[in-house]
Every structure is written in C-alpha cells, then in structure tokens.
Amino acid sequence: MVSLICTLQDHRDDVNWCAFSANLLATCSADKTVRVYSTRDFSELPFSPLSGHGYVVHCCCFSPCGQYLASCSTDATTVIWVMDSGEIEAVLEHPGRSPVRVCAFAPDSVHLVSGASDGTLALWDFTSRSLLRTGGVPDTTMVACSFSPCGQLFVSGSTYGDLRVWNLELKPLHAEKDAHDLGVTCCQFAPQMHKVTDADVIQFRLASCGQDSLLKVWTISYIPSTGCKMQLLHTLTGHTAPVLSCSFSADGQMLVSGSVDKTVIVYEASQGTLLYTLSQHERYVTACVFSPTAPLMATGSMDKSVNVWRVEDGCSTQEAKFLPGEEAASSCEGVPGAKMAGHSRLMASDWSEDDVSSWLREEGLEVLVDVFKANNIDGPELLALNKETLATDLKIESVGLRGKIIRKIEELKMESMCTGVPEEYLCPITQELMKDPVIAADGYSYEREAIQSWIRTKNRSSPMTNLPLQTTLLTPNYTLKMAISRWRTSH
Structure with missing residues (x-):
C-alpha cells in the first residue's frame, strides 16, 4: 500500500535530489538551496534553507550517522553541513574546478566520492576532509555514484552510458560499457550483500537507470584477490520515457524509480514485479529515495515539489496497482506547518495517545477520540483492548461500534503475522x-x-x-x- 501523506512546495525551481537520514529529509534544487525537514512532522528546520552554493545544487547525501550533509553544485564544490546547526563545516573544491554532479558517502563515513562534468572522480578522506586521489573517464560527465555495502567498492555512471566499478585506489575493476544507451542517470547498491557458499565471492545487487527508459538490476560478484564481474538480472520496462532516478528500500525488497513520463514506479526488487504506479507529479520526476528507518519514500520533481509517501509492503500483491491523484491520501500541500499523522512512522506498540487519536480519525472512528483520550489510551493499551474492557472500562454501549474497533485492532495485530521467526x-x-x-x-x-x-x-x-x-x-x-x-x- 502506498499513500501520499505530504507535499512540500518550498523550492522555487526544479528539485534535483532527495536524501533521508534517520530523522531528517534533505532536498536540493536548481534554486541554489538545500532544504532540510524533520521526518517527525515534515516541518522545515529553523536553519533551513541552506544557501552556501552559488549555482545549481545537483545532489545531496547524509553521512551514515546523520550528523553531516554533503551537497554538490555547478559551483565546483561539495559543501559539508553540520546538521546540529546548519553551519558549513568544510568546502571541498573539486580538482580542475569542474561542476560537481554527484556525491556519495561510504557506509563507514571514512570516504566521500564526488563526480564532475569533466569525467573526473575525487575520493576524499572524510575524517580529515582532504583529497586522497583522483581518477575518472575523459570526455564524459559523471552523473551517478554509489558505494557498496562493504565500503570497499563504488560504482560510477556517466553520460557515456557505461557503469564502472572502482576500488578505493581508484583503479577500475570492471567496465560495463553501453549499460544504458544514451547515458546513465542514476545507480544505487542494495543495502545487503551475500557471500557465495564455499567460495571467496561476495555478491551485491545494483540498480541503474538511464536515458533509454530502462531500469536495470545487476549482480556484482566481487573476489578480493582477482576482481569483479557484472551480470544483468532484470530489465524493467515500466516507464515510457527516460528514467532519472532509482533507489532500493532499506531492506532491499523494493525498488523505486522516477521518470520523464512524470510517474513513480515501485517494484518488488527480487523478481522485478511492478507493484505500484504513482502519477501525482506534474512534471519530470528527478529524484526518489526510501527512508532508512521508517516506511517512507520521497520523490522530487521539476514541478518544484517533493512528495512524501507512506509505503507498507505487508499487503502488497503481485498485481500492479494504480493510484490516481484523486484517490491519494490527503496532502498537506500549501498548508504551512502541516503535519503527517504520527502513527504512520511508528509501530502500533510505540504509538502515543495522539497517534491513537490520529488512527481513530483515519479509520472513521472520530466519535471515540474523546473517550480514548479521557482514558489515556496509547499504543500498548490499544492493542490490549477487548470487548469487555471497551464495554466496562470505556463505557462504549454500541455493540456494533465495539465490534468495529475490535476488528480494526485485530487488523493492526495481523499486519506482520507470519509463521516462525523470519531468518x-x-x-x-x-x-x-x-x-x-x-x-x-x-x-x-x-x-x-x-x-x-x-x-x-x-x-x-x-x-x-x-x-x-x-x-x-x-x-x-x-x-x-x-x-x-x-x-x-x-x-
């Protein structure tokens, strides 16, 4: 199930990138700014917008700990922002002063890589904020980059159409030429990796998309002593125009892409099955990303907006589902300080009394809000309710109403029921x-x-x-x- 829960309309030009940390959402734009929001209620932080760049901001990414945000720009710099205050901690000038199109942190925060429009890659020691080495491919523009989960490899994608695997010495380990006709636009590793049984081989999954209107899923097999190879797993053809962005969910089970055809598509990642097509953006979808800590997804567009979605896969089917704009959940578009219902980001056992009230309203049980508040019903107490306590403790006289609330509580409990402990x-x-x-x-x-x-x-x-x-x-x-x-x- 995917529902639109909030629309952010603060940027004055195209939104180019979105990034989540554990509790923040960052967006960057052609308006030269980076904006930062709390994922608690999607209110903008007091120090936002961040205005240190002189030209278009192409990409932004959080350090894994969430303490820092990196953003890169046509002004040939990658700026490091401190998220406690919004202050600039460092400015990394790209070698050759070429416009920087993409940046990415390693999972351990030790390294940061940036790619530029002259085809160069710069690998930075993030601990010391110093340049370690440079490399790259001439006569192209680096527009995509992602570190492997182990942090020892990263993949770059360029307008030339190739995907290249590099080690931390900036030595190319593999080149997948013509991976996307007319150019790569984005690539991202899945968060998980796997060791091949009885072999010294580590495998990763990589998603890539491009101007050929395709989203591809690859397996990268890495043998530390000899190198690596890539194998194409899936070619996904759900979009009808160039695909500009792609991202795996934190558990690697879903894959999302955004396109020039103005749609966002969510796939089941292992088989490439199309799950949902979302059509709420009015112009090209340039950015899409999953939250690492909550069932949330953000998409950015040339319509200057960022949509925030609630994504829960517990009841997804193999049949594609289309969510037209008029069927989406209520948006907070244009409402200053509008808030997402708190329960959408928490498990029921962690709900506060206010979260329970929001859930009651969503389920059409507004009549019970005052009763539940008067009895201080929070998430754990909600899950413990039964027909007897509803009648005797909460004094709910209607048998039908008691039956409805019990059914809704059982649905909450059944959301993730399964047999045995998942491995x-x-x-x-x-x-x-x-x-x-x-x-x-x-x-x-x-x-x-x-x-x-x-x-x-x-x-x-x-x-x-x-x-x-x-x-x-x-x-x-x-x-x-x-x-x-x-x-x-x-x-």
Missing part, C-alpha cells in the same frame, strides 16, 4: 531474535553485544565473509529493529 530477524552469530540490531562494516546485521564480542575476540574478521572488517564502526539498523518490534507485537 533475517536472527543474529547470524547467536541465531537468536535480535533486540538491538546493528550493521557492521561487512554490510550484515548482528545483535550489538554479539558482534562487539566477536570483534574483541576474532581479530576483526567478518562472521559472514571471513574478510577483515575495515572498521569497527557499528550503525544501528532502525528499520530492522522496527520490523522485529512489529513481529514480536503480532506474536
């Missing part, structure tokens, strides 16, 4: 249900205490790949933690 919820080390999942440098999720103990005793090797961990940095996996919380509540 991805188990720590690979302990094989127990995770309580505090974190992502290690190998791209896999583990229980925090288990991986910390492993690192202390196993010489910093990956439990899944046996390769050295390049860093001991552990990133909280909020998406997985929320999914596990929902599963536990339903069971």
